[in-house]
Amino acid sequence: MRVTMTVNGRPQEADDVWEGESLLYVLRERMGLPGSKNACEQGECGSCTVRLDGVPVCSCLVAAGQAQDREVTTVEGLSGEDGELCTVQQAFVDAGAVQCGFCTPGLLVAADELLERNPEPTDGDIREALSGNLCRCTGYEKILDAVRLAAARTGQAV
Amino acid sequence: MADQPRTAPARPGTSAAAPGRIPTSLTQGTGSATTKGGIGESTLRPDGILKVTGEFAYSSDLWHEDMLWGYTLRSTVAHARILSIDTGEALATSGVYAVLTYDDLPTEVKNYGLEIRDTPVLAHGKVRHHGEPVALVAADHPETARRAAAKIRVEYEELPVVTDEASATAPDAILVHEGRDDHHSGHVPHPNVVHRQPIVRGDADAAAARADVVVRGDYVFGMQDQAFLGPESGLAVPAEDGGVDLYVATQWLHSDLRQIAPVLGLPESKVRMTLSGVGGAFGGREDLSMQIHGCLLALRTGKPVKIVYNRFESFFGHVHRHPARLRYEHGATRDGKLTHVRCRIVLDGGAYASASPAVVGNAASLSIGPYVVDDVDIEALALYTNNPPCGAMRGFGAVQACFAYEAQMDKVAAELDLDPVEFRQRNAMEQGTIMPTGQPVDSPAPVAELLRRVKAMPLPPEQQWRTTEGADVRALPGGLSNTTHGEGVVRGVGYAVGIKNVGFSEGFDDYSTARVRIEVINGEPVATVHTAMAEVGQGGVTVHAQIARSELGVTQVTIQPADTRVGSAGSTSASRQTYMTGGAVKNTCEAVREKVLDLGRRRFGTYHPAWATAELLLEGGRVVTDGGEALADIADVLGDESVDLELEFRHRPTQAFDLRTGQGNGHVQYSFAAHRAVVEVDTELGLVKVVELACAQDVGKALNPLSVVGQIQGGTTQGLGVAVMEEIVVDPKTAKVRNPSFTDYLIPTILDTPTIPVDVLELADEHAPYGLRGVGEAPTLSSTPAVLAAIRQATGLELNRTPVRPEHLTGA
Amino acid sequence: MEFLRPASWQEALAAKAEHPAAVPIAGGTDVMVEINFDHRRPAYLMDLNRVTELQEWEIGADTVRLGASVPYTKIMEHLRTELPGLALASHTVASPQIRNRGGVGGNLGTASPAGDAHPALLAGGGQVEAASVRGTRMIPLDDFYLGVKRNALEPDELIRAVHLRKASGPQQFSKVGTRNAMVIAVCAFGIALHPDTRTVRTGIGSAAPTPIRARTAEEFLTAALDEAGLWDSRGPVPPSVAGQFADLVAGAANPIDDVRGTASYRRHALGVMARRTLGWTWQEYRDAN
Structure with a gap:
C-alpha cells in the first residue's frame, strides 16, 4: 500500500x-x-x-x-534548518549524556516534549517523563544533568 | 499481492556505488579558544553531534541499493539431533534469493570460536542450545525472509540436556562436545568441563587451625545479559574481486576477521571490515553474531545483504554473563585478620566455549578480592552444558567472585563484631601485597582509602519521599506502581570493594596499533589518527583526539573510521582500550613528534642553538623548548611534507598460570572501586528502591574526567541491575530461555537508578601511559554486593543469591 | 495482509461484519508487538484511529462513558475525580509513550489477566458497550472476561466504550512489578469504596486466568463495615477486619508460578496490597468528613 x-x-x-x-x-x-x-x-x-x-x-x-x-x-x-542543534540536543552533548548514543534520539524527543510541557521540571518530573526510555550506558545521571541544563538554558533565554 | 512485501525503493540521496550510510571520519577542534583539548580535560565527544542529530550510522542503519535482508532460522529446542532439513519450499518462495544450511558452507572450516573453535557456523547434525543458528535466508524484504524461514522444515530428535554441574559431570553424562581435542581437554576432570584453574598458595589447613572464626557460605549468581540497546546487525557487500566488504558493530575487528576469513575461504585481505556505529557492547560483541552469515549470503547471492536481529533474537545472538555457584570459607583471628580463604567457583559456560577459559582464569585469580591472604585454596571451573553460551561481560569472572567474597567479608565482620568497613580496611591489599598467584601488586592499591572515601560521603537524607502533599511514590519502593506510601519501608546501608584486572592476562600477546599522520591543511597542522579500536560508546575516540593534541600540539584532529586497513587494536574489553590503544596513539604520536623535530632541525636547526640542545615539545601549533621559547610554527616545519607512522604498542608481558598451582605473574594492572549503597526496602512486599549508590574509584589518571564519571555511573548501574532485577531465566528441564524480551528481562529505568556520587582518585601507575588505570569494569563489581549488603541490613536476611527477587525478601 | 481504514464507526462495524477475522488496532501496544515478533499474521488489520469518537468521553449523572481509545494519559489528566481508581491504574501502564496511545479498549480486547486497567474497572464497576451491525449491547464487566485472553465479544463486535460508575467514594490501585516503572504486573489490586451503596468492590489482576473480583472478601468487608456502623461513624477499620479482608483477597486468587513471580508470592502480595489500599481508601473516606 x-x-x-x-x-x-x-x-x-x-x-x-x-x-x-x-x-x-x-x-x-x-x-x-x-x-x-x-x-x-x-x-x-x-x-x-x-x-x-x-x-x-x-x-x-x-x-x-x-x-x-x-x-x-x-x-x-529537532535541529534547525541550518543544522543548529536545539537546546536539548546541545545540552546532551555538553553534559556528557551521550555514550553509545543508541537511546539518545528517543530520549531527546521525549525530553524536548517534556520541556515544552513543563519548562521547570523537578528531578521527579524528569525521571517520570523519561521512565519509558532505557539507557544501558550512562546510569542516567548525565541525562538528568542534560535535561536540567536544557531547562536552565531555556529559562535564561526567555 | 498484499501478502507479498516488496523491497524498499532507493533512499533519496544515496548512490549505488557505496552503502547509503557508512561510517565517516570525525574531525574535531578544541571547541573553545581557551582550552587546549588535551588530556585531563573534559573535551566533548567528536561523534556527539552526529549522535544527537540522528545522523550517526549505526550498524542497523546501513543501507545499500539493491540490498537483501538476511534472516537466521534458530533451533527451537536445546539439545537434539537434526534428522533432516528441508529447504525446498522456502527456496521456492517468491522474493527469496538464497537458503543456506551447513551443507552450503564453502570450505572445510565450518566452526569458529574466540579461543576454542567449537561453534558451528550453522548447526551440523546436532544443536546444543536453544536458539542455535540452523539455516539462513536472504530475501528482498525482511517479512519475506521470515515467511520463507518458517517454511524450512527441520526434523529434530531431542536429546537429554545437561544443565548444571551434577548433570554435566556425572560419569554417564551426555557429552556436549564428543571427541574434544582442544588445548584444555587434556587437563580437565571431565569432558564437560571447559577449563579448570586451581590456585594453591601457603597452607590453608594450617592457617584454618589458627582461625578464631570460620565462616562458610554458598552463593548463586544469576545469568546476566549485556542488553546493549543496538541489536546485532551489519551489512555485507560482495566485491568485484571475489571478496566482501563487511560493515558491522563489533568489539574487535581483527579477531572477527581471523574467524570469518577461513570459513569463507578467502584471504584476510579480501575480507575488508569497517566498524559501523555500535549501540553498546559490554562484552556481548566479542563473539561473532551475523558476521559470517551475512558474508555467506552476500557471496552466494552476489548482492549486498543486511542482517538486523530483533530483541528476541538478540537474546540468542550473543553470549551472556556466566551464572555461577560459589562456595566460600573464610577464617579470621579475633583481632580481625583473615587467616585463609578456600573457595570453589563453578561457572556455567553453556554449549560453546566462547571466552570461558579466560573467565575461569579471572575468577580464580581474583577470587579472594582486594585483600591480604597468604593461605588460599582456590578452584574455578567452567562447564559445558546445554544452557545458552556464556562468555564476556563487563567484569569478566571478577563480578561473580566479588558478589560472594564481599558477602563473606560482611559475615566474618559480623562474627567478629567488627564494623564491616573497618574489617575490610584491616585486611586491605596495598602496593606490594602478593596475590594468590604469587604476583606482587606493583602499583598503588588504595583499597582502604577508597573505602574511607565512600564512607565519608554524606548520607542521603532519610525518607526523601515525604512531601507536603503526602508520599511521592516515585521515590519509594515500587515507584509508579503505588505499592507503598511508606508502610513497611526500612532503610539499609551496605559497602563493598572489588578488584579487576586490566588488559588481557595469562601470557596473551596483548597489543594495539595506531597510525598517526600530521600534515598542514589550510595553513594549520592537522593530525589524523587511524586505529581499529571499536568505539562502542566508551569514548575512545574522544581520548584519541585529546592524546594527539597533547602530544602533537595541534588543535584539529581527524579520527578515521576503524577498519582492518590498519593493524589490530585488540578488543574493546577488559578495561584496556585507553591503556592499550590510547597507549598506541601516544606512542605513535611521540614517534611522529620526533620525526617532526628532525625535520625542524634539518630546516631550521642552524637558526637557533636550542634546536640542538634543548628538550623540544610541540605545543599550540609550534615547536617550543621546555623553557617555553617558541622556535618555529609546526606548519612551517612541515611545509608540504607529512609525517605518517603506524606502530604497535604492548603492555608488559604476562605469564600463564600454572595449571596445578595457579602461580604466575598473570596480570598487568588492577583497577579498584568501592561502593556504598543506601536502599529502602518495602519489607512486606520485598520491593527495593536504591536511594543512592556512592562510588570511589582510583583511575590512575583521568584522561577525560567527564567520560570517566560516565563510565563509573554506567558500570554501577549494570551492577545495580543484577542485584535487583536482571536475570535470564532458563528452564532447568528443557534448557530453554523463558524470558528473551525486554518485557521480562528487565534493566533499570531512570526511576530505578539513584543518584550516583563519584569520587575519583588519581594515583598514577608508573607502568601505564600517563599513569592511567582502566576504568570501565571495576564499578560493575562492587555495586552488586554493596546493594545486597544494604538489603541484608534492612531485612536481616541472609540473601545468598543475586538477583534478589521479591519472593526472596518476603519468604512467600 | 490487508489494511482497513474505516473513517467512521459505522464503517468500522461494517468492515468487522464483512471480515470478522479483522484485528482492530488502536494504540498498537499488543497488536504491533505480535506483528513485530511474528506471533500473529492477521488477514486484516483494522485501524480505529480515524474513528474520533472512540477517543472521546462523556460524563453523565452517574456514569462516565469512556471511549475505547481514550488514551491513558487523558484518563490520568481529566478523569481523576470521576474515575480515581482507573486514573491511578492508568498511571502504572507501561511507559509515558504507551500511555499516550493506549486505551481501555485495548486492555479489554486483549483480555490478558495482566492488563493494568482490569482491577480498577472491576472495582469501580461498569459495562462494556459492544457494538456490531446487528446493534449495541451492554456487557457487565463481571461477565466480560471468559478465560486467558478470551472475552465475551462476538466475532463481529467491536468495543465502542465502557460505561463506568462515577466514584462515590475513595478508590485505590496498586500493582507489584519488579521494576519501579515500565513493568508488567506480577499482580495487581484495585479497591473502590462505594458509600452510596455502602459496598466495597475489588479487582485482582495477574493472579488468575482472568481478572477477577475477590467477592468473598468484598462481602465480608461490606458486612463488617455495616455491622460496626463504620460508614456512619467513620471510625477506623479494626486491624482484625483489615487482616481478614487481606486474607480473603489472597485466598480469592488462583495464581501460577511463572517467570515474573511465584504463586505463593502473588497471594502474599495481594494480601499486603489489599490491607494497604483498604487503609488508604478508608483514611480518605474518614478525612473527607
Whole structure:
C-alpha cells in the first residue's frame, strides 16, 4: 500500500508498504530517516520515540498505515534548518549524556516534549517523563544533568 | 499481492556505488579558544553531534541499493539431533534469493570460536542450545525472509540436556562436545568441563587451625545479559574481486576477521571490515553474531545483504554473563585478620566455549578480592552444558567472585563484631601485597582509602519521599506502581570493594596499533589518527583526539573510521582500550613528534642553538623548548611534507598460570572501586528502591574526567541491575530461555537508578601511559554486593543469591 | 495482509461484519508487538484511529462513558475525580509513550489477566458497550472476561466504550512489578469504596486466568463495615477486619508460578496490597468528613 504523511514538516510518501510494517520501519528503511532507533520493537525501551501529531509515541507500535496523513516529528526534525542543534540536543552533548548514543534520539524527543510541557521540571518530573526510555550506558545521571541544563538554558533565554 | 512485501525503493540521496550510510571520519577542534583539548580535560565527544542529530550510522542503519535482508532460522529446542532439513519450499518462495544450511558452507572450516573453535557456523547434525543458528535466508524484504524461514522444515530428535554441574559431570553424562581435542581437554576432570584453574598458595589447613572464626557460605549468581540497546546487525557487500566488504558493530575487528576469513575461504585481505556505529557492547560483541552469515549470503547471492536481529533474537545472538555457584570459607583471628580463604567457583559456560577459559582464569585469580591472604585454596571451573553460551561481560569472572567474597567479608565482620568497613580496611591489599598467584601488586592499591572515601560521603537524607502533599511514590519502593506510601519501608546501608584486572592476562600477546599522520591543511597542522579500536560508546575516540593534541600540539584532529586497513587494536574489553590503544596513539604520536623535530632541525636547526640542545615539545601549533621559547610554527616545519607512522604498542608481558598451582605473574594492572549503597526496602512486599549508590574509584589518571564519571555511573548501574532485577531465566528441564524480551528481562529505568556520587582518585601507575588505570569494569563489581549488603541490613536476611527477587525478601 | 481504514464507526462495524477475522488496532501496544515478533499474521488489520469518537468521553449523572481509545494519559489528566481508581491504574501502564496511545479498549480486547486497567474497572464497576451491525449491547464487566485472553465479544463486535460508575467514594490501585516503572504486573489490586451503596468492590489482576473480583472478601468487608456502623461513624477499620479482608483477597486468587513471580508470592502480595489500599481508601473516606 501507499502511505503518505508529513515528517519533520515535509511531505513524505512510501509505496509498496507491507501492511504489517511499523511506522518505525517505514521511517528508517523507506524514508531515509534512521535516526529513530530499533532497540526492542516492543514498546519497552523508547529508543524509537517520535511525536505523532505532537504526542510522543513508540513508533514501533504504530502501524505505518495509522500514520497516514498525520504529522510525525523525529530526532532529525529537532535541529534547525541550518543544522543548529536545539537546546536539548546541545545540552546532551555538553553534559556528557551521550555514550553509545543508541537511546539518545528517543530520549531527546521525549525530553524536548517534556520541556515544552513543563519548562521547570523537578528531578521527579524528569525521571517520570523519561521512565519509558532505557539507557544501558550512562546510569542516567548525565541525562538528568542534560535535561536540567536544557531547562536552565531555556529559562535564561526567555 | 498484499501478502507479498516488496523491497524498499532507493533512499533519496544515496548512490549505488557505496552503502547509503557508512561510517565517516570525525574531525574535531578544541571547541573553545581557551582550552587546549588535551588530556585531563573534559573535551566533548567528536561523534556527539552526529549522535544527537540522528545522523550517526549505526550498524542497523546501513543501507545499500539493491540490498537483501538476511534472516537466521534458530533451533527451537536445546539439545537434539537434526534428522533432516528441508529447504525446498522456502527456496521456492517468491522474493527469496538464497537458503543456506551447513551443507552450503564453502570450505572445510565450518566452526569458529574466540579461543576454542567449537561453534558451528550453522548447526551440523546436532544443536546444543536453544536458539542455535540452523539455516539462513536472504530475501528482498525482511517479512519475506521470515515467511520463507518458517517454511524450512527441520526434523529434530531431542536429546537429554545437561544443565548444571551434577548433570554435566556425572560419569554417564551426555557429552556436549564428543571427541574434544582442544588445548584444555587434556587437563580437565571431565569432558564437560571447559577449563579448570586451581590456585594453591601457603597452607590453608594450617592457617584454618589458627582461625578464631570460620565462616562458610554458598552463593548463586544469576545469568546476566549485556542488553546493549543496538541489536546485532551489519551489512555485507560482495566485491568485484571475489571478496566482501563487511560493515558491522563489533568489539574487535581483527579477531572477527581471523574467524570469518577461513570459513569463507578467502584471504584476510579480501575480507575488508569497517566498524559501523555500535549501540553498546559490554562484552556481548566479542563473539561473532551475523558476521559470517551475512558474508555467506552476500557471496552466494552476489548482492549486498543486511542482517538486523530483533530483541528476541538478540537474546540468542550473543553470549551472556556466566551464572555461577560459589562456595566460600573464610577464617579470621579475633583481632580481625583473615587467616585463609578456600573457595570453589563453578561457572556455567553453556554449549560453546566462547571466552570461558579466560573467565575461569579471572575468577580464580581474583577470587579472594582486594585483600591480604597468604593461605588460599582456590578452584574455578567452567562447564559445558546445554544452557545458552556464556562468555564476556563487563567484569569478566571478577563480578561473580566479588558478589560472594564481599558477602563473606560482611559475615566474618559480623562474627567478629567488627564494623564491616573497618574489617575490610584491616585486611586491605596495598602496593606490594602478593596475590594468590604469587604476583606482587606493583602499583598503588588504595583499597582502604577508597573505602574511607565512600564512607565519608554524606548520607542521603532519610525518607526523601515525604512531601507536603503526602508520599511521592516515585521515590519509594515500587515507584509508579503505588505499592507503598511508606508502610513497611526500612532503610539499609551496605559497602563493598572489588578488584579487576586490566588488559588481557595469562601470557596473551596483548597489543594495539595506531597510525598517526600530521600534515598542514589550510595553513594549520592537522593530525589524523587511524586505529581499529571499536568505539562502542566508551569514548575512545574522544581520548584519541585529546592524546594527539597533547602530544602533537595541534588543535584539529581527524579520527578515521576503524577498519582492518590498519593493524589490530585488540578488543574493546577488559578495561584496556585507553591503556592499550590510547597507549598506541601516544606512542605513535611521540614517534611522529620526533620525526617532526628532525625535520625542524634539518630546516631550521642552524637558526637557533636550542634546536640542538634543548628538550623540544610541540605545543599550540609550534615547536617550543621546555623553557617555553617558541622556535618555529609546526606548519612551517612541515611545509608540504607529512609525517605518517603506524606502530604497535604492548603492555608488559604476562605469564600463564600454572595449571596445578595457579602461580604466575598473570596480570598487568588492577583497577579498584568501592561502593556504598543506601536502599529502602518495602519489607512486606520485598520491593527495593536504591536511594543512592556512592562510588570511589582510583583511575590512575583521568584522561577525560567527564567520560570517566560516565563510565563509573554506567558500570554501577549494570551492577545495580543484577542485584535487583536482571536475570535470564532458563528452564532447568528443557534448557530453554523463558524470558528473551525486554518485557521480562528487565534493566533499570531512570526511576530505578539513584543518584550516583563519584569520587575519583588519581594515583598514577608508573607502568601505564600517563599513569592511567582502566576504568570501565571495576564499578560493575562492587555495586552488586554493596546493594545486597544494604538489603541484608534492612531485612536481616541472609540473601545468598543475586538477583534478589521479591519472593526472596518476603519468604512467600 | 490487508489494511482497513474505516473513517467512521459505522464503517468500522461494517468492515468487522464483512471480515470478522479483522484485528482492530488502536494504540498498537499488543497488536504491533505480535506483528513485530511474528506471533500473529492477521488477514486484516483494522485501524480505529480515524474513528474520533472512540477517543472521546462523556460524563453523565452517574456514569462516565469512556471511549475505547481514550488514551491513558487523558484518563490520568481529566478523569481523576470521576474515575480515581482507573486514573491511578492508568498511571502504572507501561511507559509515558504507551500511555499516550493506549486505551481501555485495548486492555479489554486483549483480555490478558495482566492488563493494568482490569482491577480498577472491576472495582469501580461498569459495562462494556459492544457494538456490531446487528446493534449495541451492554456487557457487565463481571461477565466480560471468559478465560486467558478470551472475552465475551462476538466475532463481529467491536468495543465502542465502557460505561463506568462515577466514584462515590475513595478508590485505590496498586500493582507489584519488579521494576519501579515500565513493568508488567506480577499482580495487581484495585479497591473502590462505594458509600452510596455502602459496598466495597475489588479487582485482582495477574493472579488468575482472568481478572477477577475477590467477592468473598468484598462481602465480608461490606458486612463488617455495616455491622460496626463504620460508614456512619467513620471510625477506623479494626486491624482484625483489615487482616481478614487481606486474607480473603489472597485466598480469592488462583495464581501460577511463572517467570515474573511465584504463586505463593502473588497471594502474599495481594494480601499486603489489599490491607494497604483498604487503609488508604478508608483514611480518605474518614478525612473527607
